[in-house]
Amino acid sequence: MRIRVLVFVALLVGITGSSWGLDHPMPVSPGAGDRYVSTATRCPTFSWAASQGAEGYELAVVRVHEEGGPTETVLQQSFVGMVTSWTPALDLCFTRGERYAWSVRALDAHGVSEWSSPNLFDVSGTPTDEEFHEALDVVRRYLDGDQRTDAPPSEGRYVQEAAGTDTDAGTSPASQTPDRATGLKAGGLAAYFGGTIAVSTSGRIGIRESAPAADLHITQSDGLIGGTGGAIFSRSTDWKILHTGSHFSFVENNVRRAYVETGTGAYVQVSDAALKQDVVDLGCVLNRVLELRPVRYHIAGAERGPQAMGFIAQDLGEVFPELMRTDEEGQHGLSYSELSVLAIAAIQEQQQAIEALREDNSRLRTELRRSIPEVDLPSERGDSGGTADGRSAME
Numbered sequence: 001m002r003i004r005v006l007v008f009v010a011l012l013v014g015i016t017g018s019s020w021g022l023d024h025p026m027p028v029s030p031g032a033g034d035r036y037v038s039t040a041t042r043c044p045t046f047s048w049a050a051s052q053g054a055e056g057y058e059l060a061v062v063r064v065h066e067e068g069g070p071t072e073t074v075l076q077q078s079f080v081g082m083v084t085s086w087t088p089a090l091d092l093c094f095t096r097g098e099r100y101a102w103s104v105r106a107l108d109a110h111g112v113s114e115w116s117s118p119n120l121f122d123v124s125g126t127p128t129d130e131e132f133h134e135a136l137d138v139v140r141r142y143l144d145g146d147q148r149t150d151a152p153p154s155e156g157r158y159v160q161e162a163a164g165t166d167t168d169a170g171t172s173p174a175s176q177t178p179d180r181a182t183g184l185k186a187g188g189l190a191a192y193f194g195g196t197i198a199v200s201t202s203g204r205i206g207i208r209e210s211a212p213a214a215d216l217h218i219t220q221s222d223g224l225i226g227g228t229g230g231a232i233f234s235r236s237t238d239w240k241i242l243h244t245g246s247h248f249s250f251v252e253n254n255v256r257r258a259y260v261e262t263g264t265g266a267y268v269q270v271s272d273a274a275l276k277q278d279v280v281d282l283g284c285v286l287n288r289v290l291e292l293r294p295v296r297y298h299i300a301g302a303e304r305g306p307q308a309m310g311f312i313a314q315d316l317g318e319v320f321p322e323l324m325r326t327d328e329e330g331q332h333g334l335s336y337s338e339l340s341v342l343a344i345a346a347i348q349e350q351q352q353a354i355e356a357l358r359e360d361n362s363r364l365r366t367e368l369r370r371s372i373p374e375v376d377l378p379s380e381r382g383d384s385g386g387t388a389d390g391r392s393a394m395e
Contacts (some may be wrong), residue, residue, distance in 0.1 A: 295309070
C-alpha cells in the first residue's frame with residue numbers, strides 16, 4: 001500500500017510544480033488515509049480542511065489499478081475562494097468496482113502548496129438497496145403512466161439540469177422541493193439514482209447512462225467474458241449477453257458460445273480446437289443424406305405468408321437423430337447449421353465415388369485398347385471418335 005501512495009504522490013508532483021509558502025490542506029472524505037473506504041455513490045462529495053492563507057484549492061483523483069498496473073489521473077479540478085467541499089457533476093463521476101486515490105493542495109497569488117497525503121477509496125460495485133428499490137418504484141410509476149417524481153428519495157440523486165445543478169435529494173433546501181420535478185423535466189431527465197440508473201421524461205431508462213438514447217440504454221461496467229458487464233439470465237445455467245468490445249457475445253457460465261460480428265452482422269459460433277475433445281471423422285453420410293426429405297411449408301397458426309423451406313424435425317431425426325433437439329415443452333427442433341457439415345461431407349463422399357469411377361473407366365479403356373488395337377474409342381470427354389469421312393472406326 002505504501003508503494004501505491006508513493007506512486008500517487010510522484011504522479012501528482014508531475015502534474016505541476018509546488019510552492020513551500022503554504023501549508024497543504026488535509027483531506028477528510030471520501031477515504032481514510034492509506035486504507036480503502038467504500039462509497040456507495042459514484043459521485044461522492046470531496047471535503048477537506050481549510051488551509052490558512054489559501055485563496056483556492058486544487059483537487060486531483062487518480063485511478064489505482066491492480067498490482068503492477070499503471071496509475072492514471074482521471075480528474076483534476078481547481079476552485080477559487082474558501083471552498084472546502086465539492087461534488088462532481090454526472091459526467092465526472094467514477095466507475096463502480098474501481099479504486100481511486102485523491103489529494104488536494106492550496107493555492108494563493110504566489111503559487112501552490114505541496115499535495116496532501118492521499119485518501120484512498122473505492123466505489124461499490126452495486127447500488128445500495130435504497131437506490132435499487134427507489135429506481136424500481138420510479139420505473140413502475142412510469143410503466144403505469146404516472147410520471148411524478150415527487151416521491152421522497154433515500155439515496156437517489158435528483159439532477160436539476162435546467163438550473164445547472166446536481167443536488168443530493170436528501171439534503172436539498174426545502175425551497176427547491178416544490179419545483180424539483182419541473183426542473184428535472186425541463187432538463188429532459190426525470191430522476192437519477194446513485195449515479196447508476198436514470199429515467200428520462202420520455203420514459204427511457206439508462207443504466208450508467210445519464211442521457212438514454214433508447215427505451216433501455218446500458219453502458220456496461222466492463223466488456224469481460226467473466227466480468228460484471230452485460231445482462232445475466234439465470235436458471236439451471238447462467239446465460240449472459242454483452243458487448244465484449246469488438247462483438248456482441250452470448251456467454252454460458254463464463255464461456256463464450258457465439259457472437260454477432262461487428263461490421264458484418266455475421267452470427268459466429270465459437271469453434272476453436274481448444275474447446276473440443278473426442279474429435280473423430282464424420283464417416284459416410286451420402287446414403288443417409290439421400291434419404292432426407294426437403295419440404296416447403298407454412299407455419300401453422302401464423303398469418304399465411306410466403307412458404308418456407310426446410311425439414312420436418314421428426315423425419316430428419318429418424319435419419320440423423322443427433323441433429324434433432326427437444327425443448328423444455330417437448331417440441332422438436334433442428335440444428336440447421338449442422339446440415340451444412342452434412343452437405344460438405346456428402347459432396348466429398350460423392351466426389352470420391354466419381355474419382356473412383358473415372359479411374360475404373362480409364363483402366364478399362366486401356367485394357368480394351370490393348371486387346372483390340374484398331375478400335376478408336378471415344379474420348380473421356382464423350383465425343384464420337386469418328387473418322388474424317390464420318391464413318392465409325394468400327395466399320
